Amino acid sequence: MRIALDAMGGDHAPGSVVLGAVQAVQKDADMHVVLVGDQAQIEPHLAAAHGLRDRLEILHATQVITMEESPGLAFRKKPDNSITRCWQLLQQRKVEAIVSAGNTGAMVAGGFLLRLFLPGVRRPGIAALMPTLQGLSVLLDVGANVHPKPAHLYQYGVMGAIYAKHILQREKPKIGLLNVGSEEDKGNELAKETSDLFRNSPLKDQFIGNIEGRDINKGICDVMVADGFVGNVVLKVCEGVFDFVMKVVGKEIFGALRVELPLAQQALGNIIKRYDYHELGGAPLLGVDGICIIGHGSSKERAIENALHVAAKHARAKLNERIVAELAAS
């Protein structure tokens, strides 16, 4: 299992990124990571990885796309950037998967520029795991495609269902469309046309219809389909509200306690750890020919390590073969 890792991507690159790779190959004896980025900056962080160097390769890339750069301009100005080099390795089949916690827009654009899409896929979409009262559901697209057509959203349902079945182990995943109301005639034109597509498709028995924002964490379906603009906003609203409520809870409840304060602090710490999006380990860009995992910009060692394990798991689950077969059949 060869994976290219953008060693320069994210707020804590390259140090934490390289350390995450070291930890991942320590735990997965079949994993080989190509660290893509500035050799001089990467090398020092590999000092402690003596026995693992045969599975930790460096591909030197001289340029870095920053978190704030506009992808289109950055690709032109910086042809030797680490993200483009990762995508090229994937295109040349030198790796099975690529991982980056860098500029999400650039990571997506890299795949779109090469049009490295699976046969039948119109537009790849980013799938994010959302915690629910029942476990986890998958929300897509969360930002790859901010001008989707109904057919794109339908394909997100197809890919999301395959993901839910083979990664989340749901036998017959239920699919919902994120909309402004649960009634059939609700929403904008995009939502109405997408809803019609699902209702007249091979997925019609798995399609539960519209869901609303307040259903996101209820776990009423396994796959939640959204316009990439809406999905991106929703993902970040969830993060924001979670942080907000944790702050309020910390202040109010801790302020009310005395002797049992440490117990409550530990319980709150457990909640934050369990739902911490910084540690979730990255979201797949589904629909590309290869595995592409996009990590949170704030990823540290553990998140990078998780993202690498996620990439390996997705490659082993043969998600892409299943997506191609399903799209060809529908």
Place this chain on the structure above:
Amino acid sequence: MRIALDAMGGDHAPGSVVLGAVQAVQKDADMHVVLVGDQAQIEPHLAAAHGLRDRLEILHATQVITMEESPGLAFRKKPDNSITRCWQLLQQRKVEAIVSAGNTGAMVAGGFLLRLFLPGVRRPGIAALMPTLQGLSVLLDVGANVHPKPAHLYQYGVMGAIYAKHILQREKPKIGLLNVGSEEDKGNELAKETSDLFRNSPLKDQFIGNIEGRDINKGICDVMVADGFVGNVVLKVCEGVFDFVMKVVGKEIFGALRVELPLAQQALGNIIKRYDYHELGGAPLLGVDGICIIGHGSSKERAIENALHVAAKHARAKLNERIVAELAAS
């Protein structure tokens, strides 16, 4: 101050709605409420309101639009519904404000059908108060207009700023545009064009640019402008995540405590009460010629009472005169 109240609107109508009106007129000696709906169903709930009956009038309406009905069809089938009757009272200047916790789509459509817009307003939008770490901010539109144009969103900024100044008492309200990233070139076409409008407008000094979903509860601006589809989803996501986190917190923290459990329960109860959207008292549909307040479908007495006080406050603040003047100037 005469206000028409849709006595048949919401999950707890007419009982809780009528009781909310009784409580409101008890507290506001200048308030006169026209209860619009089925006289036979309303009357029994007024039994206890002896001394207040001169300020609690009934306007009989024989039909009710249910929460699930499609507005277009419902208006044709039910011409004598309570929502239409409320709007007609507003149009005829028999009341200064209307309030309903009924079908939001129908409430909005009622105003759109009559085109009872303020001079200069392209499309009214619903403004919702969002709790933040700094206090409150206003988010609009949260669902009146799911196919907005850039000029509509710009007007939401104008109206939201007037609201923030005169209702939230912010001297020079800051305005942000909800988008998928903070950089200028981010987002879909609607967001980019709207951003350009703001940057070249009289509001340019108050426009802080794009904000992201995770900024919603940070209070980094006073007015958050969004596409009605996105805003509606966001509002409900906030409700959903709040409920979800409260459940998780209750389970984890309460499970960890023994002697101080009651203290923690009380603190959590205080948080829920403080941020309870069921009690917030309704969101204004800004841009209509008159005051229109839309309550949450789950509104009980206190929420209805609050919505009536909000309606009176908005009418007294002369928001509409200010909106007309501001739009004429810009």
